[in-house]
Amino acid sequence: MTIKSNIPKGPLDKKWSNHKFNMKLVNPANRRKYKIIVVGTGLAGASVAATLGELGYNVHSFCYHESPRRAHSIAAQGGINAPKNYSNDGDSVYRLFYDTIKGGDYRAREANVYRLAEVSGSIIDQCVAQGVPFARDYAGYLDNRSFGGAQVARTFYARGQTGQQLLLGAYAALNRQIDAGSVKFYERREMLDLVMVEGKARGIIARNLINGKIESYAADAVVLATGGYANVFFLSTNAKASNATAVWRAHKRGALFANPCFTQIHPTCIPVSGEHQSKLTLMSESLRNDGRVWVPKQKGDSRQANQIPENERDYYLERLYPSFGNLVPRDVASRRAKEMCDNGYGVGSSKMAVYLDFADAIKRLGKDAIFEKYGNLLDMYKQITGEDPYQVPMRIYPAVHYTMGGLWVDYNLMSSISGLFILGEANFSDHGANRLGASALMQGLADGYFIAPYTISNYLASNKFSPVKEEQKEFTDAENSVTSTINKLLSIDGNKTVDEFHREFGKVMWDYVGMGRTKQGLQKALKLLPEIRSKFWKEVKITGNAHDINTELEKAQRVADFMELGELIAIDALHREESCGGHFREEFQTEEGEAKRNDKKFSYVAAWEFSGKPGSPKLNKEKLDFEEVHPSQRSYK
Amino acid sequence: MNLTLKVWRQKDKNDEGRFIEYSAKNISPDMSFLEMLDIVNIDLVKKGETPIVFDHDCREGICGSCGMMINGRAHGPGRGIATCQLHMRSFADDDEIVIEPWRAKSFPVLKDLMVDRTSFERIMRSGGYTSAKTGGIPDGNSILVPKPVADEAFDAAACIGCGACVAACPNSSAMLFVSAKVSQLALLPQGQAERETRVQRMVAQMDEEKFGSCSNTYACEAECPKGISVVHIARLNREYITAQL
Ligand SMILES: Cc1cc2nc3c(=O)[nH]c(=O)nc-3n(C[C@H](O)[C@H](O)[C@H](O)COP(=O)(O)OP(=O)(O)OC[C@H]3O[C@@H](n4cnc5c(N)ncnc54)[C@H](O)[C@@H]3O)c2cc1C
Ligand code: SF4
Ligand code: FES
Numbered sequence: 030m031t032i033k034s035n036i037p038k039g040p041l042d043k044k045w046s047n048h049k050f051n052m053k054l055v056n057p058a059n060r061r062k063y064k065i066i067v068v069g070t071g072l073a074g075a076s077v078a079a080t081l082g083e084l085g086y087n088v089h090s091f092c093y094h095e096s097p098r099r100a101h102s103i104a105a106q107g108g109i110n111a112p113k114n115y116s117n118d119g120d121s122v123y124r125l126f127y128d129t130i131k132g133g134d135y136r137a138r139e140a141n142v143y144r145l146a147e148v149s150g151s152i153i154d155q156c157v158a159q160g161v162p163f164a165r166d167y168a169g170y171l172d173n174r175s176f177g178g179a180q181v182a183r184t185f186y187a188r189g190q191t192g193q194q195l196l197l198g199a200y201a202a203l204n205r206q207i208d209a210g211s212v213k214f215y216e217r218r219e220m221l222d223l224v225m226v227e228g229k230a231r232g233i234i235a236r237n238l239i240n241g242k243i244e245s246y247a248a249d250a251v252v253l254a255t256g257g258y259a260n261v262f263f264l265s266t267n268a269k270a271s272n273a274t275a276v277w278r279a280h281k282r283g284a285l286f287a288n289p290c291f292t293q294i295h296p297t298c299i300p301v302s303g304e305h306q307s308k309l310t311l312m313s314e315s316l317r318n319d320g321r322v323w324v325p326k327q328k329g330d331s332r333q334a335n336q337i338p339e340n341e342r343d344y345y346l347e348r349l350y351p352s353f354g355n356l357v358p359r360d361v362a363s364r365r366a367k368e369m370c371d372n373g374y375g376v377g378s379s380k381m382a383v384y385l386d387f388a389d390a391i392k393r394l395g396k397d398a399i400f401e402k403y404g405n406l407l408d409m410y411k412q413i414t415g416e417d418p419y420q421v422p423m424r425i426y427p428a429v430h431y432t433m434g435g436l437w438v439d440y441n442l443m444s445s446i447s448g449l450f451i452l453g454e455a456n457f458s459d460h461g462a463n464r465l466g467a468s469a470l471m472q473g474l475a476d477g478y479f480i481a482p483y484t485i486s487n488y489l490a491s492n493k494f495s496p497v498k499e500e501q502k503e504f505t506d507a508e509n510s511v512t513s514t515i516n517k518l519l520s521i522d523g524n525k526t527v528d529e530f531h532r533e534f535g536k537v538m539w540d541y542v543g544m545g546r547t548k549q550g551l552q553k554a555l556k557l558l559p560e561i562r563s564k565f566w567k568e569v570k571i572t573g574n575a576h577d578i579n580t581e582l583e584k585a586q587r588v589a590d591f592m593e594l595g596e597l598i599a600i601d602a603l604h605r606e607e608s609c610g611g612h613f614r615e616e617f618q619t620e621e622g623e624a625k626r627n628d629k630k631f632s633y634v635a636a637w638e639f640s641g642k643p644g645s646p647k648l649n650k651e652k653l654d655f656e657e658v659h660p661s662q663r664s665y666k
Numbered sequence: 667m668n669l670t671l672k673v674w675r676q677k678d679k680n681d682e683g684r685f686i687e688y689s690a691k692n693i694s695p696d697m698s699f700l701e702m703l704d705i706v707n708i709d710l711v712k713k714g715e716t717p718i719v720f721d722h723d724c725r726e727g728i729c730g731s732c733g734m735m736i737n738g739r740a741h742g743p744g745r746g747i748a749t750c751q752l753h754m755r756s757f758a759d760d761d762e763i764v765i766e767p768w769r770a771k772s773f774p775v776l777k778d779l780m781v782d783r784t785s786f787e788r789i790m791r792s793g794g795y796t797s798a799k800t801g802g803i804p805d806g807n808s809i810l811v812p813k814p815v816a817d818e819a820f821d822a823a824a825c826i827g828c829g830a831c832v833a834a835c836p837n838s839s840a841m842l843f844v845s846a847k848v849s850q851l852a853l854l855p856q857g858q859a860e861r862e863t864r865v866q867r868m869v870a871q872m873d874e875e876k877f878g879s880c881s882n883t884y885a886c887e888a889e890c891p892k893g894i895s896v897v898h899i900a901r902l903n904r905e906y907i908t909a910q911l
Contacts, residue, residue: 080800095721096787098827099729115807157806158798160856162820169810187820193728194823201795208791216784239776268723302696307704308725409726412751413698478800526711528704573716577678578777580719581711 053490060085070097073453074254075199076477082206105192106313108184133461134610135660159198176466178358230449257432257454263535272587285636287437287457290602295430296362319390363427386422441484462610523568695755720779730826740830768833785875792871822850831886837878842886845902862909
């Protein structure tokens, strides 16, 4: 397959404005004739559906939740970036662009990242107009905080619930269009297949989760904004239902999957407490603004934190990275925490944790100020662990959090399938090998409000669409294939539950395809993962039937897809013989233990093509050219 | 810990429903309540029975999906938490726990502990927004919102739409939920233009959905996982009266 990124010509800072001018438009009177399906109602999906509806298109919006507001974006805590330079600390579009490219360890496209930085300021304005209650100062101006990988304060926030407030803003905009009749919303529908007609994406197959009906929906373009795939590891900070089924099934229909091994491990999560653990809870990166990370200087020190005197503590991030200190990027902070624990400096009963300590900040700013900034996070911590972080330092450990990889898209956010657009965390586009904090919310909303509405219009205006009907063969064939997969799963009647399989699979992923990867480990994973998958298809037990609410059946389909995707992640990780960002191959590190890239060999996007059978994908490469920023060894010292 | 659960099982909307007793064995006090139910469900599936169905997703108290009556209390014992934030350390060994779905005419049971809260959606669609279009918006700092106002608006905006307020209310009133949105937008300068039509339309939709009326028992505030204050109900009433004039 030849892949074309379709990056417009011209200087970096003019590309998007030139492209906007060159794109074709659809006359307002004709827009209603075009039907667009949007799957997903997180930040990316809700914002694009609302905006397309407002433009006058005939929009059909789907999600598996009962309400758009339940999408996983609701859980984002810390904030959203924009280079407004309200803090007057030297921020600019260029600096945000530069930080993001560098933060991503030079594995993202310059043109996309520049556009993201360019439109991000408007997102804040948009959200303010919707009534999003961002943090303000007493005079009424918007307030900012700092996030990892940046030396300026450009992060806008709404206490520790920024994702919630932004999603409720987009949800409100979507509701306005539903009320106006321009968007039709379908709740509790799970997309299970993509339908192609004459080589173009022309519809979806969805299961009605209440009555089990398999439904067909035709359209002129399909947008997937279905989120990330971190739950392939079973334990992650994602919501329980977050899954990769929509993108995976589109992949099987021909959409390339880019850089699947670029997964992000977040340094500050509440450590695992036991075998029963069903998910992990993030403690926002914003806490590293005021919290200090440390471990005891003495190995295996079993004293309580409060009994360890100041001079016996190792504030290792401040020691190793004097200029960024506790605010180094996530991949660096995670790796250092793991290393400390692996070397015997870990704390808590499991010894798989480090401290995040607020004592100094409380002394300096007072308890009230800390409560004001982080109250809900600290309460959440207390609720889960039973310990009071105002009294004793928090215990934290890295956990899988975000996936930079995703379906490959060109500059227009269109996948390798014509008419199939991928937005938000589901695409691979802007974060390279590591995402900086507070930039996923920014990307989701940039895609949805300010980029895709233009590029989708251009697609509709530039193509001819033969009429399609839900009754035609392409739809009935896809329906039949969905139904037969469901029947097959239900007929196995084995002896192990879906969760047990998912846990087992996720453990192998974490052990061998997690934070530290090696050739041997990955080869081992590639032996174990298909074995678990084949056992799953022989031994899984799902009770109930296909004709009403069946949560086990829902999970089984998602896990079946994760088991194929997981293998692709391992294949990608094995092939990429370098370390970059979140992809750390232990064989490739600098003397100081930092990720060592190999730009000569791997300065490309790995875009995998489905070959008809899981486990034997075909590699396509999109070369990355850096015209503005010269890739160098990242340094946060 | 070992516990006895009395769980409401109901096949679908039309089924009558009944309590069924289960035992939950070897439960760790560090587990969350939903993790305890996960374990019970694994046993059920292994025995060939259908698992207990309940809504959940984020499991950290923010998505608003979860919600059940636990020993007669919305989201169970403890203040300011959703069901998913409840931990088993709040119970004692050998306790009996009664688990039911939200009970309200406007929230029909879909299955077991899962209810249909789309009535909330229709209320939100009838006016829970500002009519800001995408694009062409002035700079964020051109609208000043002093901190105390921003904070109060935030307190109202923190509602997660779980429905505990309705479930806790003897009249199944949705006033706390509706007032939270009305109040947030009434407080902010951005919400002024549609202030009157918004409150009228949202209240009309709430009535159409057959939620009960508010008789100031404040059970809603007591069980709300986000501590939404009944002060917002007073503001809604004021807004509504002003809008009628
Ligand atoms: C705990 C946590 C905290 C975070 N904090 C921050 C932060 O502070 N700042 C930041 O920038 N980023 C943060 N992130 C990352 C960020 O929240 C996500 O990357 C982002 O919200 C993803 O948005 P989305 O719109 O792409 O997808 P999601 O919000 O995940 O939405 C996916 C949507 O797709 C639907 N869907 C999926 N599959 C199907 C299907 N098959 N059929 C039908 N519907 C489907 C779902 O119902 C849902 O509506 C955080 C993430 C986590 C986990
Ligand atoms: S007001 Fe409170 S109880 Fe009611 S829906 Fe909102 S968060 Fe839930
Ligand atoms: S599961 Fe999200 S609030 Fe409980």
